[in-house]
Amino acid sequence: MTGKFRPFPGVPNLPRGRRLVVIVWLFAGIVACLLAAAAASVALLSGGRAYVGAEGQWSRSQKEAVYHLTRYATERNDTDSQAYERAMAVIQGDRRARVELAKPEPDLEIARAGFLEGRNHPADIDSMILLFRHMRDLAPVERVVALWARADKHIDELTEVARELRSPGAAGDGAQTARQIARINRINAVVTPLEDQVAAALSEGQRAAQAVLLAGMLLLAGALLVAGILVSKRFVRQNEHLQRALRESEGQLRHLIESAPLPLLILRAGDQGILYANDRALQQFGLDTDSVRGRALLEFHTDPTVRDALTEVLAREGTVRDYEVQMKNREGRQFWLLLSAQRLRYAGDDCLLAAFANIDDRKRLQDDMRRRAMLDPLTTLPNRAMFLEALERAVRKARRRSSRISVLFIDLDRFKEVNDTLGHAAGDKLLQSVAERLSAAVRQSDMVARLGGDEFVVLIEEHRGPEEVMIVAQKVLSMLERPMLLDWREVSISGSVGIATFPDDGDELDTLVKNADAAMYQAKERGRNNFQFYSEDLNKLTQQRFELEKRVRGALERDEFFLQYQPEIDLKSGHVLCVEALLRWRDPSNGVVLPAEFLPHAEETGTILAIGAWVLKRALRDLESWRRKGLDFSLSVNLSARQLQDDGLVNHVFEALQAHHVAPRHLRIEVSEATLLHDVAASDRTLRALRGLGAEIVLDRFGTGNSSLGLVRRFPVQWVKVDRSLVSSCPEKSECAAMIQGVVAMAGALGLKVVAAGVEAQAQREEVAKLGCHAVQGYLIARPMDAAKIPGAVKGPLTTIE
Numbered sequence: 001m002t003g004k005f006r007p008f009p010g011v012p013n014l015p016r017g018r019r020l021v022v023i024v025w026l027f028a029g030i031v032a033c034l035l036a037a038a039a040a041s042v043a044l045l046s047g048g049r050a051y052v053g054a055e056g057q058w059s060r061s062q063k064e065a066v067y068h069l070t071r072y073a074t075e076r077n078d079t080d081s082q083a084y085e086r087a088m089a090v091i092q093g094d095r096r097a098r099v100e101l102a103k104p105e106p107d108l109e110i111a112r113a114g115f116l117e118g119r120n121h122p123a124d125i126d127s128m129i130l131l132f133r134h135m136r137d138l139a140p141v142e143r144v145v146a147l148w149a150r151a152d153k154h155i156d157e158l159t160e161v162a163r164e165l166r167s168p169g170a171a172g173d174g175a176q177t178a179r180q181i182a183r184i185n186r187i188n189a190v191v192t193p194l195e196d197q198v199a200a201a202l203s204e205g206q207r208a209a210q211a212v213l214l215a216g217m218l219l220l221a222g223a224l225l226v227a228g229i230l231v232s233k234r235f236v237r238q239n240e241h242l243q244r245a246l247r248e249s250e251g252q253l254r255h256l257i258e259s260a261p262l263p264l265l266i267l268r269a270g271d272q273g274i275l276y277a278n279d280r281a282l283q284q285f286g287l288d289t290d291s292v293r294g295r296a297l298l299e300f301h302t303d304p305t306v307r308d309a310l311t312e313v314l315a316r317e318g319t320v321r322d323y324e325v326q327m328k329n330r331e332g333r334q335f336w337l338l339l340s341a342q343r344l345r346y347a348g349d350d351c352l353l354a355a356f357a358n359i360d361d362r363k364r365l366q367d368d369m370r371r372r373a374m375l376d377p378l379t380t381l382p383n384r385a386m387f388l389e390a391l392e393r394a395v396r397k398a399r400r401r402s403s404r405i406s407v408l409f410i411d412l413d414r415f416k417e418v419n420d421t422l423g424h425a426a427g428d429k430l431l432q433s434v435a436e437r438l439s440a441a442v443r444q445s446d447m448v449a450r451l452g453g454d455e456f457v458v459l460i461e462e463h464r465g466p467e468e469v470m471i472v473a474q475k476v477l478s479m480l481e482r483p484m485l486l487d488w489r490e491v492s493i494s495g496s497v498g499i500a501t502f503p504d505d506g507d508e509l510d511t512l513v514k515n516a517d518a519a520m521y522q523a524k525e526r527g528r529n530n531f532q533f534y535s536e537d538l539n540k541l542t543q544q545r546f547e548l549e550k551r552v553r554g555a556l557e558r559d560e561f562f563l564q565y566q567p568e569i570d571l572k573s574g575h576v577l578c579v580e581a582l583l584r585w586r587d588p589s590n591g592v593v594l595p596a597e598f599l600p601h602a603e604e605t606g607t608i609l610a611i612g613a614w615v616l617k618r619a620l621r622d623l624e625s626w627r628r629k630g631l632d633f634s635l636s637v638n639l640s641a642r643q644l645q646d647d648g649l650v651n652h653v654f655e656a657l658q659a660h661h662v663a664p665r666h667l668r669i670e671v672s673e674a675t676l677l678h679d680v681a682a683s684d685r686t687l688r689a690l691r692g693l694g695a696e697i698v699l700d701r702f703g704t705g706n707s708s709l710g711l712v713r714r715f716p717v718q719w720v721k722v723d724r725s726l727v728s729s730c731p732e733k734s735e736c737a738a739m740i741q742g743v744v745a746m747a748g749a750l751g752l753k754v755v756a757a758g759v760e761a762q763a764q765r766e767e768v769a770k771l772g773c774h775a776v777q778g779y780l781i782a783r784p785m786d787a788a789k790i791p792g793a794v795k796g797p798l799t800t801i802e
């Protein structure tokens with residue numbers, strides 16, 4: 001009996017070529033089954049490990065929730081409440097995923113979102129879903145699900161306890177709090193054993209599944225072994241060809257890695273020791289093949305904080321993408337790199353493949369742009385944003401070291417005069433000179449910044465006390481006092497400095513700067529060109545000042561201002577020549593307030609413009625009413641420095657005169673010497689325009705300044721009002737009489753008339769008449785009175801005081 005040998009029973013006696021195809025396909029089928037079993041095993045193991053990890057995360061979150069809820073129950077700290085919510089979010093996320101997967105047709109996206117909230121790694125979620133759905137009916141899995149369900153009930157009870165603890169009124173009930181803490185402890189005592197049981201059940205199920213898969217894989221491996229023996233001879237030659245091709249491929253791969261355009265490192269996952277570096281990496285870090293041995297990437301970081309944060313991320317996530325780090329080479333040269341890292345197995349160890357992209361030029365460009373954005377373009381000093389950023393860093397450092405920092409708030413005195421007189425270009429040069437002087441006055445470690453306008457700040461870090469700060473403040477004032485040369489003109493300014501210190505005067509940025517600003521205002525109010533430390537008393541005064549400014553701004557809207565009028569009479573005829581409008585404020589809190597108490601604040605804040613417009617309109621309205629009754633005299637209105645600088649003042653005066661049908665010759669404008677000197681150019685321009693309308697100009701409080709004659713000659717003045725301080729000393733002091741006589745002589749030479757103000761006694765009236773004054777005003781003649789009383793006090797077409 002003869003026959004041909006058949007290598008596989010059941011396989012027909014096929015031609016050699018087709019037989020090889022059948023053998024190959026049979027071999028491929030067995031391999032496919034083995035691979036499928038291996039894939040299933042890997043998925044099962046991955047899912048099992050993921051569930052074990054999830055259980056560990058769940059257990060930690062449960063303990064954190066118990067811990068923080070207990071602390072919240074005793075201390076009522078919102079931080080513990082928030083920590084409890086974060087821990088519960090992990091538990092509830094896992095629960096939502098399990099509940100969704102238990103449904104007949106689960107929404108896998110909801111399940112994935114739940115597992116993500118449970119802090120499971122995104123790469124493990126699909127295997128967790130697969131394991132739950134296909135192994136749900138196995139006894140160990142059913143036991144795990146049952147244990148989870150039991151634990152969920154206790155978690156719901158813990159949630160109920162938390163809701164009760166955070167309910168209104170719960171904080172005040174100590175007995176109820178004690179009961180709730182006892183419930184929390186009882187829940188924790190019940191849940192902890194369930195966690196152990198779940199972990200044990202998961203391990204048991206994993207071992208059982210591994211045993212089944214191992215048995216199947218052994219059977220498939222046996223079949224594959226038999227098939228391999230039968231066909232090994234056929235594939236030996238092919239294997240030789242394959243090995244040759246593989247060696248060629250490995251050579252190409254090594255060549256590709258070595259010629260990669262980016263620096264590449266292979267690092268140990270534990271300590272980031274360098275196991276491999278391509279040529280680009282060696283060049284980047286200034287290393288060679290010998291010097292790279294024994295080194296770690298951690299050595300090349302420049303910022304320990306960034307290094308520690310990156311190490312933590314890699315330990316937790318195992319991967320990073322496009323992480324900006326500043327590093328240095330072996331010689332210490334620093335550069336910026338973009339780091340990406342991924343876990344891999346290398347030489348049997350857990351390693352990281354790190355790739356770097358050099359972004360040094362881009363980073364330096366960004367830093368340069370940011371630096372430019374943080375500098376004042378005029379002075380190149382740090383601007384407000386950079387100062388606040390530096391102050392925030394300084395405060396944080398001072399808190400850590402329990403040290404002191406101080407802020408000097410500097411405002412230039414009389415800067416506006418220079419700016420208005422010499423022009424904005426000169427003002428800019430002045431600010432640049434001030435910036436240079438301030439930088440020279442402070443220490444190398446101190447920061448000088450410009451907040452805007454003529455406001456500067458100095459940040460002094462880690463000083464030894466107020467004495468050291470005083471030295472800096474005195475140097476600042478001394479530097480500012482020195483005259484400056486602007487456009488070949490010598491200009492003198494000064495500064496007012498306010499000082500606030502951390503932590504005594506404020507432990508927050510805004511408070512510190514605000515208090516330094518308040519101290520600066522006190523320095524101005526105490527005569528300028530000095531410095532003041534912040535104090536509570538100064539702050540109270542500043543607050544009172546701000547409150548007064550606020551009340552003054554609202555007084556006009558609430559119709560709290562009113563006018564009184566004081567007549568001037570001709571000394572020869574006794575006729576009323578003029579009535580002066582005097583502003584008063586009926587303050588609901590303090591009664592009638594005189595202008596000296598509130599007008600300086602209105603002048604500083606700019607409210608004087610609105611108040612002045614109201615005074616002019618109300619006074620002209622009253623004058624119009626008196627003239628309709630046959631009274632014939634002029635009206636005198638006082639103007640402040642701020643009003644004289646207002647470009648729209650002349651138009652406002654003209655419109656008001658027309659609106660009340662008053663001829664300009666019946667209006668007198670009174671300005672003081674100090675007002676004119678505040679801005680000489682603006683004052684001259686405005687007064688000439690008013691005189692051009694036809695109004696008369698009166699130089700008020702004459703004789704109190706140092707340049708009276710120059711003022712009279714320069715400005716279009718028709719009347720000079722001698723100050724009451726000179727009149728009140730007549731006739732007792734001969735020098736005062738001589739001064740008044742000199743004023744009268746000067747006025748006569750210039751064609752001006754003289755009014756003596758503050759006449760309160762008959763002897764004073766007779767004396768100023770004898771000295772040649774033309775008119776008088778004062779309590780002897782008439783006290784200030786309301787508009788309604790003027791017609792009764794003044795009689796006849798050529799009026800006299802009654």
